[in-house]
Amino acid sequence: MVGEQRNYRDIFVKEQFFSDFYFFNVGHELCESSHHHGPTMREEHVIHYIVSGCGTYDVNGIKYRLGKGDFFIIKPNEMTxxxxxxxxxxxYYWFGFSGSMVKELLYSNGIGLTDYVGKVEKTDGIKTLFEQxxxxxxxxxxxxxxxxxxxxTLLSRFKLQEKTIHSSILESRKQKYSQSFLLYIKNNYYREELSIREISHSMSLNSSYLSQVIKxxxxxxxxxxxxxxxxxxASILLETTDLPITEVALAVGYKSSxxxxxxxxxxxxxxPSNFSGQRS
Structure with missing residues (x-):
């Protein structure tokens, strides 16, 4: 209707704190009949989530017919x-996002270079998050x-079925296990009772398998x-402190000096007593 106020909200904000992954735009629109956008290209990723009605999305020569619960992805520098x-x-609602880890995080949701549409399986609370x-x-x-x-939380809802991901995009699973192992050691090395069984249990892995991965x-x-x-x-403590050897031993997980x-x-x-950094 001519003169009727458009039901449209589109907010942009410049991100200053996050760099790996962040949103810079969020919006909502109850579209009028045949309302369209494009053909055009965007410079960043945008995901649209359809809450009612239907429409079509054209990208790379393919037309998708979409409706309630579906989502579509606009990717940088592609005509849509x-x-x-x-x-x-x-x-629909939408959010635009950017960051140094966009490609990796989309892949973790099963969204690859050739994926443009999907269906949200768990829709409860999505509108509330957008509105908040x-x-x-x-x-x-x-x-x-x-x-x-x-x-x-919103982005975690927009996922496709698990697929094989190229190793140049994501670290291998073994790399992730080894990194988790290193982090566990870094934060627990001082515990005398620390065991490989405990570490493997924290990752829901068999200890023999984890041992082979680390090797x-x-x-x-x-x-x-x-x-x-x-x-x-221990060598750092001997160089930089006056702690006796018995306390250094305890500090790094040795019960017996x-x-x-x-x-x-x-x-x-x-x-340890003859170590070059030990102070008299």
Whole structure:
């Protein structure tokens, strides 16, 4: 109807805190009959989520007929055109996003280079999340973390079935396991009771399998790496503090100062007391 106010919200905000993955645009529209956008190209990724009605999305010469619960993805520098149905024009929300890890995170949701449409399986709460972002003061830095959390929760809903991902895009699963192992050691090396069984259990892996992964990825056994890590930490403490050897041993996970001294000498060729950095 001529003169009727358009049911349209489109908000842009410049991101200053996040760089790996962030949204910069969010909006909502209850489209009029046959309303269209394009043909045009965007410079960033945009996902549209259809809450009612239907329409068509054209990209790379393919036309998709979409309706309630479906979503479509606009990718950078690709010509697109989308149009609401004549009789049942769609209503949709959208968010535009960018960052250094966009491609990797889309792949983690099963969205590859040739994927443009999908269906949301779990739709509850999606409209609420969009409305919460739109209603927030996005120019108030105190809202940043809450809105980033809402955005990431939203994106987790837009996924396709799991598929094989090229190794140049994502790290191999073994690399992820080895990185998790290294992080676990870094944060637990000082615990005398730390075991490979415990670490493998934290990753829901068989300990024998994890041991083989660590050998393949790092070049030594898990216990060998743990021992070397502990002794390197001990050498730093001996160089930079006045702690007695018994306390250094305890600080790096050795209950016995004798076993610590033997291991240290095997590693560095001298006893802890004769270590060049030890202060008198």
């Amino acid at each position: 055109f989308y149009q609401a149905d004549d009789e049942k024009p769609w209503e 972002i739109i209603a927030s003061n996005m120019f108030d830095d105190r809202e940043k973390l809450a809105n980033q959390a809402r955005f990431l 393949d990825e790092i070049g030594c056994s898990p216990m060998g790496y743990l021992k070397e890590f502990r002794l390197q930490k 004798q076993s610590f001294s033997r291991a240290f000498k095997d590693q560095f060729g001298c006893s």
